[in-house]
Amino acid sequence: MSSPNRYDRFVQASRNMALFPLLEPAEIEAFRVEYSQKTLVRLKQVVSSASANGKIIFSGHRGCGKSTLLNRFAGLMREQGKFVVFFSIADMVEMSDVNHINILYSIALQLLSQATRQRISISEQTKTTLQNWFLETKSRTYTDQLKQEFSVGIDFYNWLTGKLQKEDTFREEIKLTYERRVSELSANIDRIAAAIQTVTKKEVLVIIDDLDKLDLPLVEAIYRDNINALFSPNIQVVFTIPISVVRDPRLRTNLESACERIVLLSVTKFYTQDQAHLPDGELILPNVETLEAILRKRIDDDLIEPETLRQLVLLSGGVLRELIRLGQECCRECMVELDLAPDNSAITINADILATAVKNIRNQFARSLGSNLYKLLGEIYGQFAPPDARDPDFLELLHGLYVLEYENDDLWYDLHPLITDLLHRKKILPPNGEFA
Incomplete structure (x- = not known):
């Protein structure tokens, strides 16, 4: 056989294609091409000039490069002195079951997780109180079950993220617990953010990717019916959203009245x-x-x-x-x-x-x-x-x-x-x- 090497090269080329979006430093070094620089600069300026609790919508067609650009944007914001938490909702929640409650729960979980991993010295009492809060549900029986299930030595955040992503029962309990207590969710996000800001002297910025990949009925329910609850935490958040929602006049009115700015990543023409x-x-x-x-x-x-x-x-x-x-x-x-x-x-x-x-x-x-x-x-x-x-x-x-x-x-x-x-x-x- 004269061409196994050629076959392997096509395999490698196909794998190179799979490295999209570019998130890891080695991938960025090997494959990055300067792209949509003006949009990146515009997004940076919008967030830099926004209020401390401003909500920014970042929109564009699915697959137009938002994730790669947001990763670069997160790095720029860190360089400017922000405490940045950047995550994909797909890594936190089953995509067919995303709602405003588990988005807020994910923000809280990611904030405390990042603070812990970066060894930010939040008092143990505060951290323990917050960890116990994450395990509280409307059902006393289910809460007791969670506390029994969690044991010393397990990575608390990975364990809880796994339950949020994979277990329908857990997501339903969280929804039932907080659908009429959204203010409590929001208050605890603010509490975690305040603890981070007190220690680091940095403003908190949360960037949530892949919300634009949700099915339209889910997106509409989140941004039409629950936008005020979703935008209630007193921190800066960048939300991704599908272009189709921005172009729906009914939903656009909701967005424009609630957020500080909509930034669009256009398709390359x-x-x-x-x-x-x-x-x-x-x-x-x-x-x-x-x-x-x-x-x-x-x-x-x-x-x-x-x-x-x-x-x-x-x-x-x-x-x-x-x-x-x-x-x-x-x-x-x-x-x-x-x-x-x-x-x-x-x-x-x-x-x-x-x-x-x-x-x-x-x-x-x-x-x-x-x-x-x-x-x-x-x-x-x-x-x-x-x-x-x-x-x-x-x-x-x-x-x-x-x-x-x-x-x-x-x-x-x-x-x-x-x-x-x-x-x-x-x-x-x-x-x-x-x-x-």
């Missing part, structure tokens, strides 16, 4: 609106080259043909997650080809491999589309806007990356390139791409 549907539309080359650089950091040059690299980037629509998804699918297809023809050491990511990867992902999109949505997609393509921005179908399409939001002086919308391809194939759009 490759065309201006007037060029987007032209067969040879003029590219915004610096943006294209930035995403090409992200791929080149992960795939060796001799494993992908240059013209295919450019086409792969354009098919991502400017969404980092879609770039990574397409790149991984191409690597997998090359690995399949090498399994079938082990002696072919010339296999690269070329137009044929990309076409197969596109077909696979296009079909994944198609499986979730009802026939009633194709007409709406065609209208959005033709008008660069939805007929009704409040339409739940439009918001779902925006949430699912079927429709992408871009920004010049005005907002405009276009279809994910693979959805445009799908509509051409179904003859909803004519071959030349002009809506009719």
Whole structure:
């Protein structure tokens, strides 16, 4: 066999793709490309000038690079002298069961956990009181069970986080305990934060990632019905939120009245609106080259043909997650080809491999589309806007990356390139791409 090394290199390239978002120092050193610097600076300025209990919303399409940017932002805020707690809600709570109660509970748990790990000298009496509070529930029987279950020598915070993430019964007890006592949850967050600030002389900043990955009904319940409770702690918090929620006029009103600022991470656009549907539309080359650089950091040059690299980037629509998804699918297809023809050491990511990867992902999109949505997609393509921005179908399409939001002086919308391809194939759009 002449090409096991080539096979291994495609395996490594696929693994390199999986390193997204970039959170660990070694990953950042190896793969970082400067991206969305203006948004990073804007977010830093907004938080720096916000009140001590200000709530900031950070929004954008899923997979557009928010997690990597937030990790860098957290580092900048630490350098500026903040006590920063940065965590993903996915590491704390089962994503299908997130609510405002367990978000607040997670904030409290993360604050005390970070203070303990950083050896901040909160008095043992205060720490013990707070740890006992974490174990208090509405049910005396369940509280006694928790106290019996916890034993000396167990990492209290890891143990409690595990229960919050994995045990339905525990989450339900927490919800029943605090749904009418949210002020107690909020007061204990303030108590922990005050203890940290007293010792460190630093303002507390909490950054919660991955709230934008929740299903829309959950997000709406949190931000429509319980926003005042969620925003009640007297500390700075940055919340992530899906772009579809920010674009829902009903929810946006709630957000704007409760938070200090909404900061948006826009999708990288490759065309201006007037060029987007032209067969040879003029590219915004610096943006294209930035995403090409992200791929080149992960795939060796001799494993992908240059013209295919450019086409792969354009098919991502400017969404980092879609770039990574397409790149991984191409690597997998090359690995399949090498399994079938082990002696072919010339296999690269070329137009044929990309076409197969596109077909696979296009079909994944198609499986979730009802026939009633194709007409709406065609209208959005033709008008660069939805007929009704409040339409739940439009918001779902925006949430699912079927429709992408871009920004010049005005907002405009276009279809994910693979959805445009799908509509051409179904003859909803004519071959030349002009809506009719």
